[in-house]
Amino acid sequence: MTAANKSVPKRSATVTALPRSSSPSSAAAFDPALPAPLRQARLTATLPPPLQRLLAQGRTDRRPRFGDDGFDGMIELWSPPDGVTAAEATLARQSLEELYATVLAPADSDHLLGRVLTLLSHFPAKGLSPEVERMMALDWAEDLGEYPAWVIDAAARSWRRSRKWRPSIAEMRALCEELCAAERALADRLGALAAAAPRDARGTDLQAVATGGLRRMGGMG
Structure with a gap:
């Protein structure tokens, strides 16, 4: 009985010592609000x-x-x-x-399109019909579709807080590249x-x- 009791903590110690058992997954450890080097x-x-x-x-x-x-x-x-x-x-x-x-992982298409439409609405363009605006947003969604949602969100937040004009797709792509570098x-x-x-x-x-x-x-x- 005494020998059996002593064997239990030995098995437990062996399991907890495995290298991956106490390491969080990349998703659990990731916080987009942190500075890039810390991320x-x-x-x-x-x-x-x-x-x-x-x-x-x-x-x-x-x-x-x-x-x-x-x-x-x-x-x-x-x-x-x-x-x-x-x-x-x-x-x-x-x-x-x-x-x-x-x-x-690339952003969900609905999330991406919603984010683009919202960003463009902060910088309304004169003379464009709602249909043209939506078609433009679809172009944006296609050209930014490779980036994760957290990158798209951060790029939109950065632009609307620092610029007074509409961004171009090329400018937003450059900003997204910088944010996930x-x-x-x-x-x-x-x-x-x-x-x-x-x-x-x-x-x-x-x-x-x-x-x-x-x-x-x-x-x-």
């Missing part, structure tokens, strides 16, 4: 420890970017460390899929890890599999 740090903390280690060991290079008008600032390119295993690449793929299914950067790094695995013992090119999966998700640049 990224909290999302990274929800990843399995092996992925956190690989992300910390990666290399970041800064390179100049050139546009149509010449020099357009510096960009950061992240490269995964050497030796990423097939199991780690699979783990990165799973975490990336979760990120795109939660934090980076930290989350997309994390997704890019997970994608790089997912594509970094070597060929397995059967000769399967895991890098091609990972790249194909990311391309189907449509979120990687």
Whole structure:
């Protein structure tokens, strides 16, 4: 009887020590009201420890970017460390899929259209019929449809509080890109890890599999 009683806390301690058991999901840990660096740090903390280690060991290079008008600032390119295993690449793929299914999931079409119509109503345009206004809003919804609801909401809030004129679609897209840059950067790094695995013992090119999966998700640049 005494031996049986002693075995119970041992099993309980083993369960609570599992790496993922006490880690919140990316959706539970995400708070769009936080500053971007803190949002990224909290999302990274929800990843399995092996992925956190690989992300910390990666290399970041800064390179100049050139546009149509010449020099357009510096960009950061992240490269995964050497030796990423097939199991780690699979783990990165799973975490990336979760990120795109939660934090980076595109906004619901009804929510997006309602947000666009509301934003445009703050800056009424003269001479446009209600039907034309609605058609314009549909164009907006199509062109902003890749962004999550929290990004659309934050972009609309930022614009109406800081500008006195109607935004263009290009201006809103640029603002949305800026607002979710930290989350997309994390997704890019997970994608790089997912594509970094070597060929397995059967000769399967895991890098091609990972790249194909990311391309189907449509979120990687």
